[in-house]
Amino acid sequence: MNAHYELPLEDAGYSFGFLDEYAKKEVRRCILKAISIPGYQTPYASREMPMGRGFGTGGLQLTLSLIGADDTLKVIDQGSDDSVNAVNLRQFVQLTCPGVAVTEKTQEATLIQSRHRIPEKMLTEQQILVLQVPYPDALVVVEPSEARRKVMHGEADYSRLLVKLYEDVVRFDEITLSHRYPTRINGHYVIDPSPIPRWDVPRLHHSPALVLLGAGREKKIYAVPPYTVAAPLVFDDIAFRVEDFRDANGQRIACRCCGSIVSFLDELIDDAGRVTHQCSDSAYCEEQQETISARKQA
Amino acid sequence: MSNKILSVRGLSRIHGEQCPLCISSTGPEHDTNMCPHCGSVVAAHDVNFDLYRGEILGIIGESGSGKSSTVKMLYFDDMPTAGSATFYDGDAQHDMFALNAAQQRSMRNKRFGMVYQNPHLGLNFQISAGGNIAERLLMSDLRHYEEIRTRAGDLLVRTEVSRARMDQNPRTFSGGMQQRVQIAKALATRPPLLFLDEVTTGLDLSVQAAILDLILEIQHELGTAMIVVTHDLGVIRLLAGRTLVMKHGRVIESGLTDQILEDPQHAYTQRLVASAL
Numbered sequence: 262m263n264a265h266y267e268l269p270l271e272d273a274g275y276s277f278g279f280l281d282e283y284a285k286k287e288v289r290r291c292i293l294k295a296i297s298i299p300g301y302q303t304p305y306a307s308r309e310m311p312m313g314r315g316f317g318t319g320g321l322q323l324t325l326s327l328i329g330a331d332d333t334l335k336v337i338d339q340g341s342d343d344s345v346n347a348v349n350l351r352q353f354v355q356l357t358c359p360g361v362a363v364t365e366k367t368q369e370a371t372l373i374q375s376r377h378r379i380p381e382k383m384l385t386e387q388q389i390l391v392l393q394v395p396y397p398d399a400l401v402v403v404e405p406s407e408a409r410r411k412v413m414h415g416e417a418d419y420s421r422l423l424v425k426l427y428e429d430v431v432r433f434d435e436i437t438l439s440h441r442y443p444t445r446i447n448g449h450y451v452i453d454p455s456p457i458p459r460w461d462v463p464r465l466h467h468s469p470a471l472v473l474l475g476a477g478r479e480k481k482i483y484a485v486p487p488y489t490v491a492a493p494l495v496f497d498d499i500a501f502r503v504e505d506f507r508d509a510n511g512q513r514i515a516c517r518c519c520g521s522i523v524s525f526l527d528e529l530i531d532d533a534g535r536v537t538h539q540c541s542d543s544a545y546c547e548e549q550q551e552t553i554s555a556r557k558q559a
Numbered sequence: 560m561s562n563k564i565l566s567v568r569g570l571s572r573i574h575g576e577q578c579p580l581c582i583s584s585t586g587p588e589h590d591t592n593m594c595p596h597c598g599s600v601v602a603a604h605d606v607n608f609d610l611y612r613g614e615i616l617g618i619i620g621e622s623g624s625g626k627s628s629t630v631k632m633l634y635f636d637d638m639p640t641a642g643s644a645t646f647y648d649g650d651a652q653h654d655m656f657a658l659n660a661a662q663q664r665s666m667r668n669k670r671f672g673m674v675y676q677n678p679h680l681g682l683n684f685q686i687s688a689g690g691n692i693a694e695r696l697l698m699s700d701l702r703h704y705e706e707i708r709t710r711a712g713d714l715l716v717r718t719e720v721s722r723a724r725m726d727q728n729p730r731t732f733s734g735g736m737q738q739r740v741q742i743a744k745a746l747a748t749r750p751p752l753l754f755l756d757e758v759t760t761g762l763d764l765s766v767q768a769a770i771l772d773l774i775l776e777i778q779h780e781l782g783t784a785m786i787v788v789t790h791d792l793g794v795i796r797l798l799a800g801r802t803l804v805m806k807h808g809r810v811i812e813s814g815l816t817d818q819i820l821e822d823p824q825h826a827y828t829q830r831l832v833a834s835a836l
Binding site: 430 | 687693703704706726
């Protein structure tokens with residue numbers, strides 16, 4: 262071992278976006294494949310990132326492969342821009358992609374990396390949403406063998422997932438899945454939208470923005486291209502329903518900060534032990550509050 | 560239109576590397592199905608039969624005679640090394656072993672039914688009895704929850720399992736009831752062909768009689784053709800119109816069940832019938 266060895270100067274630094282150009286090219290190719298086969302889990306060579314698997318390495322690799330100096334990035338975790346994971350990922354991108362702008366406003370961002378939520382504000386054709394995926398395969402709950410799962414995906418054989426829903430309805434009179442709701446993309450492949458709650462599943466349907474899902478640990482990329490059919494698996498006579506935020510009197514619960522009655526709510530317990538609710542999407546909530554205070558001043 | 564539903568020709572299954580002497584040095588006359596030259600096991604060789612609509616065919620023989628192997632191949636659980644089988648489905652004819660894997664799975668799920676000796680092979684013990692039947696119905700593209708409930712319930716009632724136990728796990732059922740649920744599941748898609756592999760083995764006599772009664776009733780009601788594999792002469796006598804007797808992978812005798820039981824020609828069949836009576 263040569264203790265005095267030093268990397269040549271031009272090789273010592275990292276390239277733009279931390280990943281080397283070959284890695285980015287490989288990820289981009291897989292993204293193209295994922296877009297051309299909507300919902301198909303494209304395998305890719307998930308790289309080691311300077312953070313643990315499970316901290317959003319799949320989404321981060323997608324972001325770093327897509328981002329350019331003229332992009333504006335927004336990072337969300339659990340709906341919030343200020344949670345630890347979101348702050349760290351944003352700082353990492355700022356560190357490794359000099360010149361990239363960051364924002365908390367949904368409408369200003371060109372690239373949004375998220376875990377757990379799709380922003381409340383409708384996305385546009387100019388935006389790309391990158392989701393960090395813990396579990397890419399919906400069939401994993403009914404079939405442990407990946408080889409057999411691939412055959413089932415190929416033949417679009419999802420009857421065993423429906424058996425699972427059947428058992429749910431038998432036991433609870435409704436489908437109780439809160440997240441990981443199996444969703445069929447473009448009439449064939451069923452994806453596991455594991456990062457988002459049931460509430461956000463209808464927003465995948467005909468979304469104007471490209472939605473990319475990356476699983477770093479499972480080494481899979483899949484996509485919901487713009488204006489693609491995304492249909493949650495249901496029975497003919499039992500309609501798909503999103504979460505219902507109602508109190509004991511049947512009243513829709515409002516956000517405690519902005520008073521919104523149309524957003525996805527987080528349940529909080531304050532110091533006095535009371536249960537309150539507030540918008541899960543913090544950027545949306547702040548904007549609502551600003552609009553209200555502006556109206557009051559006027 | 561012929562009434563034929565299944566036609567099997569020269570069906571063979573040899574496990575292991577084959578040699579030219581495998582066939583000539585095994586069989587009942589050599590009293591073995593393992594080739595002394597290469598060690599291959601001739602599980603079944605040159606099995607031929609025709610099955611007609613609504614008919615029950617019995618296959619009888621001792622352990623290792625190739626009766627289960629034959630049914631496994633026809634249910635696509637195993638691939639034959641030689642031979643062909645034609646399945647007549649309405650006006651269509653299918654060369655069963657020329658179909659691709661997806662077509663085979665679809666035929667198996669929609670057109671065939673199978674009842675195993677061990678309910679653990681036929682049922683999923685993670686889900687309710689009704690869910691097991693729903694699985695078959697969902698596989699055949701029924702997507703209406705209420706209809707699935709009604710049909711699954713009707714099937715269970717038909718096989719004499721109370722509707723009240725529909726949402727319970729089959730783990731909590733007795734052996735006879737598990738077998739009934741298996742039959743209900745196999746019948747869910749109203750298949751024209753049903754395979755029954757030792758369905759009454761291991762059940763007590765009164766339950767055996769009830770299950771056999773049920774099978775006969777279903778055959779009269781739905782006109783389902785069945786292949787019944789068993790080592791029990793009583794089952795054959797009660798159910799099957801025609802019978803194949805197998806030993807060491809070969810069919811040694813075939814014909815009407817009455818004839819075989821009353822006037823067996825082959826020495827092995829004679830011993831079998833004599834020992835049972």
